[in-house]
Amino acid sequence: MKTRRVVLCFLLVALAAALSVAQQPSSVTVIKAGRLIDPETGTAAANQMILVDGEKITAVGPNLAIPSGAMVIDLSSLTVLPGLVDAHTHMGLTYKERPENYYYYLTYITDSTPLRAIQAASNGIQLLNSGFTVVRDVGNNALYVDAALRQAVEQGWLPGPTVIPSGPMIGSTGGQFWPTPEMYKYHDIMYPEYIDANSPDEIVRAVRENMLFGARVIKLCVDCKPWGYSVDDIKLAISEAAKGGCKVEAHVQTTEGGQRSIDAGVFMIAHNYLTPEQHRQMAEKGIFLAGTDTPFMPYRGSEEAFKRTVANLRDAWEKRVPLTFSTDMDYWNERMKDPRTGEWLTRGDLTINFLATWKAAGIPPADILRAMTINGYKAADVIGQRGPIKTGFFADVIAVAGDPLADIDALRNVRFVMKNGMVFKKDGVMMPEDFFHPGPVKTPNGRWTR
Numbered sequence: 423m424k425t426r427r428v429v430l431c432f433l434l435v436a437l438a439a440a441l442s443v444a445q446q447p448s449s450v451t452v453i454k455a456g457r458l459i460d461p462e463t464g465t466a467a468a469n470q471m472i473l474v475d476g477e478k479i480t481a482v483g484p485n486l487a488i489p490s491g492a493m494v495i496d497l498s499s500l501t502v503l504p505g506l507v508d509a510h511t512h513m514g515l516t517y518k519e520r521p522e523n524y525y526y527y528l529t530y531i532t533d534s535t536p537l538r539a540i541q542a543a544s545n546g547i548q549l550l551n552s553g554f555t556v557v558r559d560v561g562n563n564a565l566y567v568d569a570a571l572r573q574a575v576e577q578g579w580l581p582g583p584t585v586i587p588s589g590p591m592i593g594s595t596g597g598q599f600w601p602t603p604e605m606y607k608y609h610d611i612m613y614p615e616y617i618d619a620n621s622p623d624e625i626v627r628a629v630r631e632n633m634l635f636g637a638r639v640i641k642l643c644v645d646c647k648p649w650g651y652s653v654d655d656i657k658l659a660i661s662e663a664a665k666g667g668c669k670v671e672a673h674v675q676t677t678e679g680g681q682r683s684i685d686a687g688v689f690m691i692a693h694n695y696l697t698p699e700q701h702r703q704m705a706e707k708g709i710f711l712a713g714t715d716t717p718f719m720p721y722r723g724s725e726e727a728f729k730r731t732v733a734n735l736r737d738a739w740e741k742r743v744p745l746t747f748s749t750d751m752d753y754w755n756e757r758m759k760d761p762r763t764g765e766w767l768t769r770g771d772l773t774i775n776f777l778a779t780w781k782a783a784g785i786p787p788a789d790i791l792r793a794m795t796i797n798g799y800k801a802a803d804v805i806g807q808r809g810p811i812k813t814g815f816f817a818d819v820i821a822v823a824g825d826p827l828a829d830i831d832a833l834r835n836v837r838f839v840m841k842n843g844m845v846f847k848k849d850g851v852m853m854p855e856d857f858f859h860p861g862p863v864k865t866p867n868g869r870w871t872r
C-alpha cells in the first residue's frame with residue numbers, strides 16, 4: 423500500500439513537471455524565407471532563416487539551427503522583406519465628399535476627438551494588413567489622437583504600425599484655415615487642428631507643448647499664409663525641437679516657403695511644389711522629401727495634376743533627393759471600391775495605390791522599395807532599432823507573393839505580417855488575437871519612455 427502511494431506520488435510529480443514544461447512554450451519563432459530582400463542594396467538572397475525571440479530578431483542567415491520547441495513559419499514560397507513606411511499620413515482624419523465636400527474644417531466639427539481616435543485605430547489595423555509597420559502621422563489629428571494611438575499600440579492594446587506623431591501642426595495666425603472673425607475669436611476654431619504661434623516665445627512654447635504631449639516630430643506650417651515663418655523662426659523651431667529629440671518637417675506650398683525651409687535646414691519637406699534647383703539643394707543637404715504623390719484614380723485626382731506630380735517626383739529622383747513614400751491619405755468617398763469585386767478598398771489598399779505615381783515616374787522598383795523602407799525608417803528616426811531585418815532589431819517582417827524587385831506591384835499582395843515578433847497576418851488572413859490585451863501589458867505604469 424505504502425509503495426503504491428509513493429509510486430503514485432512520483433507519477434503525479436512527473437506529470438505536473440511535464441505539464442509545466444508544456445505550458446511554457448518556447449518564445450522563439452523561426453521564419454523560413456524563400457527569398458529575403460535587403461532593400462538597402464536592392465538585392466535578394468535565397469533560402470534564408472530569421473530567428474525571432476520575443477519582440478526582437480536574434481539571428482539571420484542560411485541553415486541556422488532551429489532551437490527545440492521553436493515555432494516554424496514556412497514562407498519558402500514567398501519573398502520576405504522588412505515592413506513598409508508611409509512617411510506622411512493622417513491616421514485620425516477622414517474628410518469626406520459628403521457631407522462636408524472635402525472641406526476638412528467641417529470634419530473637425532462633425533467628428534469628435536474620440537471618434538477620430540477610433541478611426542485612427544481602425545486605420546492602423548488596415549495599414550498593418552497591407553504591410554505598413556511604421557507611419558509618420560503629421561498633424562490634423564484633433565487632440566493628440568496620433569500620440570494616443572502610438573501609446574495604445576506600444577502598450578499592447580491593439581495591433582497597429584509604430585506611429586511617429588507630431589501633435590497639432592504649428593503655424594502662424596490661421597494655420598491652413600481661413601476662418602471668420604466669429605469662429606476665430608469667439609469659438610477658438612483653430613485649436614486643436616493648429617497651434618497659432620506668432621513670435622519666438624510662442625514658437626518655443628508650441629514646440630515644447632507638443633513634445634510634452636507625445637510628439638516625436640515637429641510639424642510646421644511654413645507658408646500656409648503670406649505671413650508664414652522666416653528662416654530664423656524655422657531655425658528656432660529646429661533648435662527647440664532638438665532639445666526633445668525631435669526633428670522638424672515643414673509643410674511647404676510655395677517656392678519661397680520651400681527656399682526658407684531649405685535655408686533653415688529642416689529635416690523634411692512635405693509636398694512637392696519645389697523647383698528643380700530646390701531639389702538639387704535638398705539632395706546636397708540631405709533633406710528628406712515627403713512628396714505626397716497622389717495618383718490619378720477614379721476616386722481622386724485629375725490627369726493634369728497627375729502629370730505635374732509625376733514630373734516633380736521624377737525630377738526629385740533624378741536629382742537624388744532622399745525620397746520617402748508618402749500619401750496624405752486622409753479622405754473618403756463612395757467611389758473607393760474595387761471595380762472588379764465592388765468591395766470597399768481599405769485604407770491600406772488606398773495607400774499602396776500611390777505606387778501608381780512612382781511607376782508612372784519610371785522609378786526603378788529597387789529605388790521605390792528603398793523609399794518605402796530604408797529612407798522611411800531614417801525619416802521616422804527609427805533606423806537604429808526598427809526596420810532592417812537585422813540581429814537585435816524589432817521583428818517587423820512582411821512577405822509577398824512574387825518579386826517586388828522585378829514588379830513593385832507585388833507589394834499589393836501581402837501574405838504575411840509580423841509586428842514586434844507577433845504574427846498579425848498569415849496565409850493572407852489577419853489573425854490579430856495576440857495583439858489584444860485587457861490592459862497596458864507592455865508598459866504597466868501607463869507611460870512610455872523616449
Ligand SMILES: [Zn+2]
Nearest residue numbers: 510511512750
Ligand atoms: Zn498632410
